[in-house]
Amino acid sequence: MKTKLCLLYGGKSAEHEVSLQTAKAVIQALDLEKFEIDPIFINAEGNWIKGPQIVGPVENVKALAFSDGQEMVPNALSTSLGENTGYDVIFPLLHGPNGEDGTVQGMLELLNLPYVGNGVLASAAGMDKVIMKNLFAQAGLDQVKYVSFIRSSWDHNNEEAYRKVEAELGYPCFVKPANLGSSVGISKCTNRKELENAFIEAFQFDRKVIVEEGIIAREIELGVLGNDNPECSLPGEIVAKKDFYDYKAKYGDEETALIIPAEVSTHVYEELKSMAITAFKALDCSGLVRADFFVTRENRVLINEVNTMPGFTPFSMFPLLWKHTGVDYPELIERLIQLAIERHEDKQKIKHSF
Missing domain, CATH: 3.30.1490.20 (ATP-grasp fold, A domain)
Known part of the structure; x- marks a missing residue:
């Protein structure tokens, strides 16, 4: 039996184009012998459009930004995504507001559907950098002012x-x-x-x-994968020729170097892992995060932020970190899908009456 998978991508967000790139990469990596894939494209105006089932490779992102298909209004949306579809898991490949911030996750919770990645609380707290940093402070994590x-x-x-x-x-x-x-x-x-x-x-x-x-420091990142017992990847370092790692450096500047594994001492690596897992648990995360740190010349480690839906093309930092740790891109996707199913099954044990 194939796993029936629904991909949500696009979104009413400044990161719409990034999401399309992510969706294309995930579709290309999925084994169509294992997965039956239904795409739902959310255009820049926030309209949801269900496209035809994916039956082969997708050549470019334009093919994913379709206007033809079954357009979803609120009533049709719940029918399309609800239990009648028999979806085994929903994979929200959405970056930024209206997708990564707990809004879509809340809808999927109401529909009682398994979905990849972080839940409502972690997504909302991870999106709001002020709330996130306040929670990190409460957890005792060192960070910049x-x-x-x-x-x-x-x-x-x-x-x-x-x-x-x-x-x-x-x-x-x-x-x-x-x-x-x-x-x-x-x-x-x-x-x-x-x-x-x-x-x-x-x-x-x-x-x-x-x-x-602003401080003088190296930018070091770790991938975190799991649910209640998360594990960390090798560390990676971002070396950008610009003053900081901006949008162009992330998605259009080939001179930006991603060094994996980063050269850090065993002591610093252990501190990075400990702080990443503390941050993961402080936000009640699940599935995945990319934890971003500053490491000063004196080897002081400060957490910068976590990203609850990090860039997810094969050339993005999170998948590259896991590739160098021994988990290639298709396996990483399948592990995330399995983690989503396991978390959903665990939630079904909760009593809703007494």
Whole structure:
């Protein structure tokens, strides 16, 4: 019997194109002798369109961004994704808001469907960098100093916001939308004028921004895989020629180097693994995360963030980390699907009446 798999991809998000690349890579890696694959494309306007079953290789992402097919409205959506379909698992290949932030995960929970990746709480907390960092602080994880602002308070008194950044963090600092990934809307600031422009840029993508202290450090990442007993990959290092690893460096700059395994001491590696698992459990994660760290010249390890749906093409850091750890891309996908089924089965043990 084939595993009946539904892929969700696209999305009403600034990371729409990234999601299409991820979907193409996953489809190409899946064994059609093992899986029956139904695609559901979410276009940039947020419309859900169910396409024909995948029966062979997909040559390009345009073939996945279809307009023909069964368009989903709320009533049809629950019928299409509900128990009548017999889907064994849903694989949300969605990055950013309206997909990685717990919204889709909540819908799948209501439909009582198994799905790959993190649940509602972990997804929502992992998407909001302010909430995430607050939880990390509660868990005792070392991290850079940060402050946050919402658009209404900045509109009311932007001068006060700038003074707070300068007093508590100083320069350089990084301004980021709180709820976005793939380094969209992030700016490095070394003076007041750059800070002002960075706030304007970041507030285009979210109503909340976070500003972080800039430090001199290496950027080291680990992949975490599992449910209640997660395991870590080898470490990888990002070496970008730019000041920081921005959207272009991630998806269009061939000069950015990903070094796997990163050259770190045994002691630092053990600390990285311990902190990654602590972060995974602090957010109640499941399935996968990519944990991102700073390592200073003095070997001080600080957690930067976790990504609950990291870039997932074969050339993205998360799959590459696991490839070098001994888990190739098709096996990684199958392990995630199995973890989703196991977590769903565990949830079915919960009593809902007394």
